[in-house]
Amino acid sequence: MADGHTEQGAAAAVDEGRLWGRLMALAAVGARPDGGVDRPALSMQDAQARSLVAGWARDLGFAVATDPIGNLFVRRAGRDPDAAPVLTGSHLDTQPMGGRFDGAYGVIAGLEALHAMNDAGISTRRPVELVAWTNEEGARFQPGCMGSAVFTGALALETALAAVDRDGMTAREALAAVLAGEPEMAIRPADAAVHAYVEAHIEQGPVLEEEGLPLGIVTGIQGCRWFAVEVTGEAAHAGTTPRARRRDAFMAAHAIVAELRRALEDEADVTRFTIGRFEVEPGSPNTVPARVFFTIDLRHPDAARLTDLGDRVAPLAGSAAGGCAVTVTQTSASAPVVFADPVLRVLRDAAVRCGVPFRDLPSGAGHDAGYLAAMAPTGMLFVPCAGGVSHHPAESAAPADLATGARVLAEGLVRLAE
Amino acid sequence: MADGHTEQGAAAAVDEGRLWGRLMALAAVGARPDGGVDRPALSMQDAQARSLVAGWARDLGFAVATDPIGNLFVRRAGRDPDAAPVLTGSHLDTQPMGGRFDGAYGVIAGLEALHAMNDAGISTRRPVELVAWTNEEGARFQPGCMGSAVFTGALALETALAAVDRDGMTAREALAAVLAGEPEMAIRPADAAVHAYVEAHIEQGPVLEEEGLPLGIVTGIQGCRWFAVEVTGEAAHAGTTPRARRRDAFMAAHAIVAELRRALEDEADVTRFTIGRFEVEPGSPNTVPARVFFTIDLRHPDAARLTDLGDRVAPLAGSAAGGCAVTVTQTSASAPVVFADPVLRVLRDAAVRCGVPFRDLPSGAGHDAGYLAAMAPTGMLFVPCAGGVSHHPAESAAPADLATGARVLAEGLVRLAE
Numbered sequence: 001m002a003d004g005h006t007e008q009g010a011a012a013a014v015d016e017g018r019l020w021g022r023l024m025a026l027a028a029v030g031a032r033p034d035g036g037v038d039r040p041a042l043s044m045q046d047a048q049a050r051s052l053v054a055g056w057a058r059d060l061g062f063a064v065a066t067d068p069i070g071n072l073f074v075r076r077a078g079r080d081p082d083a084a085p086v087l088t089g090s091h092l093d094t095q096p097m098g099g100r101f102d103g104a105y106g107v108i109a110g111l112e113a114l115h116a117m118n119d120a121g122i123s124t125r126r127p128v129e130l131v132a133w134t135n136e137e138g139a140r141f142q143p144g145c146m147g148s149a150v151f152t153g154a155l156a157l158e159t160a161l162a163a164v165d166r167d168g169m170t171a172r173e174a175l176a177a178v179l180a181g182e183p184e185m186a187i188r189p190a191d192a193a194v195h196a197y198v199e200a201h202i203e204q205g206p207v208l209e210e211e212g213l214p215l216g217i218v219t220g221i222q223g224c225r226w227f228a229v230e231v232t233g234e235a236a237h238a239g240t241t242p243r244a245r246r247r248d249a250f251m252a253a254h255a256i257v258a259e260l261r262r263a264l265e266d267e268a269d270v271t272r273f274t275i276g277r278f279e280v281e282p283g284s285p286n287t288v289p290a291r292v293f294f295t296i297d298l299r300h301p302d303a304a305r306l307t308d309l310g311d312r313v314a315p316l317a318g319s320a321a322g323g324c325a326v327t328v329t330q331t332s333a334s335a336p337v338v339f340a341d342p343v344l345r346v347l348r349d350a351a352v353r354c355g356v357p358f359r360d361l362p363s364g365a366g367h368d369a370g371y372l373a374a375m376a377p378t379g380m381l382f383v384p385c386a387g388g389v390s391h392h393p394a395e396s397a398a399p400a401d402l403a404t405g406a407r408v409l410a411e412g413l414v415r416l417a418e
Numbered sequence: 419m420a421d422g423h424t425e426q427g428a429a430a431a432v433d434e435g436r437l438w439g440r441l442m443a444l445a446a447v448g449a450r451p452d453g454g455v456d457r458p459a460l461s462m463q464d465a466q467a468r469s470l471v472a473g474w475a476r477d478l479g480f481a482v483a484t485d486p487i488g489n490l491f492v493r494r495a496g497r498d499p500d501a502a503p504v505l506t507g508s509h510l511d512t513q514p515m516g517g518r519f520d521g522a523y524g525v526i527a528g529l530e531a532l533h534a535m536n537d538a539g540i541s542t543r544r545p546v547e548l549v550a551w552t553n554e555e556g557a558r559f560q561p562g563c564m565g566s567a568v569f570t571g572a573l574a575l576e577t578a579l580a581a582v583d584r585d586g587m588t589a590r591e592a593l594a595a596v597l598a599g600e601p602e603m604a605i606r607p608a609d610a611a612v613h614a615y616v617e618a619h620i621e622q623g624p625v626l627e628e629e630g631l632p633l634g635i636v637t638g639i640q641g642c643r644w645f646a647v648e649v650t651g652e653a654a655h656a657g658t659t660p661r662a663r664r665r666d667a668f669m670a671a672h673a674i675v676a677e678l679r680r681a682l683e684d685e686a687d688v689t690r691f692t693i694g695r696f697e698v699e700p701g702s703p704n705t706v707p708a709r710v711f712f713t714i715d716l717r718h719p720d721a722a723r724l725t726d727l728g729d730r731v732a733p734l735a736g737s738a739a740g741g742c743a744v745t746v747t748q749t750s751a752s753a754p755v756v757f758a759d760p761v762l763r764v765l766r767d768a769a770v771r772c773g774v775p776f777r778d779l780p781s782g783a784g785h786d787a788g789y790l791a792a793m794a795p796t797g798m799l800f801v802p803c804a805g806g807v808s809h810h811p812a813e814s815a816a817p818a819d820l821a822t823g824a825r826v827l828a829e830g831l832v833r834l835a836e
Binding site for chain 2: 095096097137138139142144203204205206222224226234235236237238239240241242243244245248250251254257258261265269272273274275276277278279280281282283284285286287288289290295297299363364365366388389390391392393
């Protein structure tokens, strides 16, 4: 077995067809008729995806384990069993109308890197671990990045497990059902040391494609604040109740959103302001709505600006609610993240050694790497995706670009683990 | 048995406690913890309510039958079996957050009138029939007033039965399940002659209570147009997609609603404009919405004004949709209705003979009587309800007022049947 100086071998051993084949096999789990993927966190589809990855890992001789929040770990042992591992991975859950690459790519690219190290006969001093974080998307259970937030101590395990989905099921119940499908899996403690973390991901934006580059070295992640807004009015008959006598929760919510748009939609188009859930009760055509619930996803790369904009949400909502009651709750907040220079240097060196052109760029999306950055030196690699489209069934990426990313990842992991 | 000249006897035989007791027994079917009622059309709760009414009717010796759209008929025979019947009734379905009196009162008041005629030993030349119309509310299956629309030929039976609820169940399937619970019930043909129709109902507005009057003679119903609006954009990642690159179905729908509010909210507060359903897909906090569906309930007492306002919906929606696609479909339309003078005269006379003060007033809500008016001379009676509140669990009415309405109804029915 060769030592850590044969990194070129790991990159060379990355197999584009094998990587693509595993990605497509994974995309079949929760496949939508429109070509996308619907694989909610801790669903039976998620369980099936975990089993698929665990099976591939076991076939390669790697140890597989989970932790109390359900993060899935695959361990390729190092020469020093006491050394903190180098970690790589991403997530297996998707948006309801999600694609085949968001999250899945980082997991399968990580597995490909471990597989390539085996094929190239490489040993590393540190263990290299692949991780699939639980519930990154936050679509079914809030907050998102649940697995990495618990792993890094940013979120209490009990709080995470108490999260409830729209059908009233807790994350605890859903996780138990998922783990019941793998009764022989080892459970490892929640806390673990990490030497470094690298996450590969599709860009989910247009920059790399527009510039014709196959790789991005990600310098950080813009900040994000989530809010839940609840507007309470009173149900009334649509035919008999004059506007002056209504406490119409829909019209109040509409006025609140109008105020928020005026305050948050910037001409420079830097602020990201999204209302993704908006639910009206009782939801009958001829009943004045009694209650509206909606979410706000607010992002900005500048920490001070994000604080200022987010702090205006509650006062604006209160002043625009008219006769209705309104409550605004911040459900999650992450400050802008700057990734670690030493990791970024290793990744840039790896790209150079592999002969892959790249550029530095920030991430518009949040990632589990944002939590990991608070715990260990962290970096990310982006590969291009078609049209910058993501969180959509049409999400697409080229097999050659995906393999290029996996090659640089394998190179970087071997170097970090030595 | 006395003849038709003993109407005073029918009014005198109305029993306030019996009427209230039946109303409360009915309110227990589909009761909500907050004191309201949730009894969707053609649900198992609806089936239970029908069985309750049918059982009371059979105990009184009346024949019970249903027709192909599930309208429930209770027949008190007249001396002339060939004479077209006088019809009275209302509906048993409720809004999801509905009350105990809307619809239920008209059915139970009609039953009380028939019961009182029995107790007073009155015979009438014409049969007097009680009817519970299927799906008046339109909350589960659209359009509302389904049973009376089919009965009067305004809606094709096959179209009505093909209506689909949110869970994908058809009205045909739901009706079959309801009728399966009463296998011995006679099925009568869809078409039947009607001599006159009278519907008793709570006002669902504030006028009678404010003026301290126990009774309203309803002169007509304001017109109503329903629209379904579908806005189609494209799902995208909330963190990475600049506003300029989004086709955000929620923000487009928000802009459409803003235009509609500007155009339809009149200072005089005569127009009724309600958005009661508003659904966003995929409904994930960090995904730009791909699709919004919402309903518009638009009402006005003036036919020309209603036509003009309604005809502005589609052009306004189209011009405000930005980069999204929008379709506007009119799902139902009813012109303002003017009730028949001869029936109103009989009802006013009945009120005078019973010593009940009243006023004429229009109906802000739609009713099955609106369809019946196109087929036979029709009128309505209103009784006060607390605060004008309706389509709400807090809906409330005084037992004495409800009995007063039933007395005038019994008087009027006997006169119309003679």
